[in-house]
Amino acid sequence: MPVTGPGGTPPAAGPAPAGQARSAILTVDDDPGVSRAVARDLRRRYGEKHRILRAESGGDALNALRRLKLRGDLVAVILADYRMPQMNGIEFLEEAMDVYPGARRVLLTAYADTGAAIDAINKVDLDHYLLKPWDPPEEKLYPVVDAMLDAWLASDHQPVPETKVVGHRWSARSSAVREFLARNQVPYRWYSADQPEGQRLLAAAGSDGRALPVVITADGSVLVEPVDAELAGQVGLATTPSKDFYDLIVIGGGPAGLGAAVYGASEGLRTILVERTATGGQAGQSSRIENYLGFPDGVSGAQLTDRARRQAAKFGAEVLTARDVVGLEVRGSARGVRFADGTTVDAHTVILATGVSYRQLDAPGVEELTGRGVYYGSTLTEAAACAGQDVYIVGGANSAGQAAVYLARHARSVTLLVRGRSLEKSMSYYLIQQIAGIGSISIRTCTEVVAAAGGDHLESLTLRDTSTGTTQTVDAQLLFVFIGAAPLTDWLDGVVARDSRGFVLAGPDLAAEGNRPSGWVPDRAPYHLETSVPGVFVAGDARAESAKRVASAVGEGAMAVMLVHRYLEKA
Ligand SMILES: Cc1cc2nc3c(=O)[nH]c(=O)nc-3n(C[C@H](O)[C@H](O)[C@H](O)COP(=O)(O)OP(=O)(O)OC[C@H]3O[C@@H](n4cnc5c(N)ncnc54)[C@H](O)[C@@H]3O)c2cc1C
16 A cells, blocks of 8 residues: 555655645554554644654655655654565664664554564664553653654754755756766756746746756755756765875775775775765665665665665775776876876775776667666656556566566556566576566567667667567657666776677786786786786776676675785785
């Protein structure tokens, strides 16, 4: 059952109307009678100042929180029942914490579950547990919620004016800006330029609406069609190193880079991580990672990597976003990294954790419609736009399978277009099973996209059946592409040895028949993750022969730091 607002109606899907800055109180209980009763009691006392939302499962409540987050809405208090099937109240609150760390958390328990509630105080930083029944609410419920609201208001999570993005649904740059903000966990509110509120904002910003998007930051600055670096600087993301010299520069903020930053900083190395777009890398775009150790119920990539980013920052790593590294220089014992704007930063050591980037779908019309109905990744940002739509996904590997499962929750139908004869060779068994259990997903094997067409947005796809050679044109507004990835490492050319596909060679893979790499000076063989340049290491998907998994990327990030220590001790 979905989340409902006042009077049992679902909360509005679009941005909140102008002037509506009410923070939400969310309650989740699998018993519909109890759920209604809690919401009714809350509404009676807090309904005027707060939006009261209720859900009947942890999953629905999390979806609602994520939607609220994307819209930049505020959540003040979350009340969760402990005993719920699939996901209990503590598990739910643990995940909810990642979405709204500042919201106050209350667990509703029966007397028999007091022990679990006490455990939850440590696990999910529980603010309060409330024994059921809570009648009369004046005595048992309201004093608790009052105290929670006071604490929330006194904290720095009280309402902050959020960034506003005014754009066009089918503008590629509008879509990229939303993706950038969402992936960097910057709350924003989206306004369509053809809606009255969007037009009012454009007028206030002095824009005629011809150049979109227009971004209005929390302090009221207006940015027209901003590039990522400009946007990052204005919304408070660090973009400039605070020092000239570090012990360790980590390039790339995916799982490998975040792993390296956490271990490097926690072990006392002056560490800086430099990321081109947003931390999280490929993993940050995964709707559900189910095979990462320690998360038996799966974890969204955004959640996992946001935790890692916070962890790296907690240990003192500097994290720069929207900074593209375009060169690596060796200057004596220093290793220098050059940014796209020509500035540089130096360190004793470097870890390359640049992963891989989506391969582009090569068919007429696709490039022109990218960001306007054709998306690479982006499933999390565009999910809301899929509501009631027929969605196509190209790809037969796990990333495509995860996207299909995730988008099936929103879309009317999802069609997976797979070039091979079956999914078995390319997709994990658990995902194939999940897909088989979802009626709205269909699979077209032996199928490739040969053209995309449309005016200001995607309108149709031409599909070819590779077994018969026949083509068919289908109406389509949304196409998500997951057709593998390539390392974008050309900028390392002539400095670091790579294989024929651009993956970085390291350790034993560097030594042709036992020989050391050409130009190698130290009186030792390269360490396991060390590249052809001493003191420069590689971790994760960018490494030749790597496993292409979150766990191995994180592990290699940690291991590379251990080798950095060894290098520094002997240098
Ligand atoms: C949709 C999806 C679902 C997935 N699901 C799973 C799963 O369920 N389980 C699993 O184990 N694996 C999964 N994977 C694979 C997993 O995400 C990757 O193996 C993992 O992210 C690799 O981590 P990495 O840090 O090596 O590289 P990446 O995650 O690719 O991160 C590299 C980062 O480096 C940045 N970068 C690149 N070049 C530069 C540069 N020159 N300057 C600055 N920054 C740069 C990029 O912007 C990127 O953020 C999935 C992948 C995708 C795409």
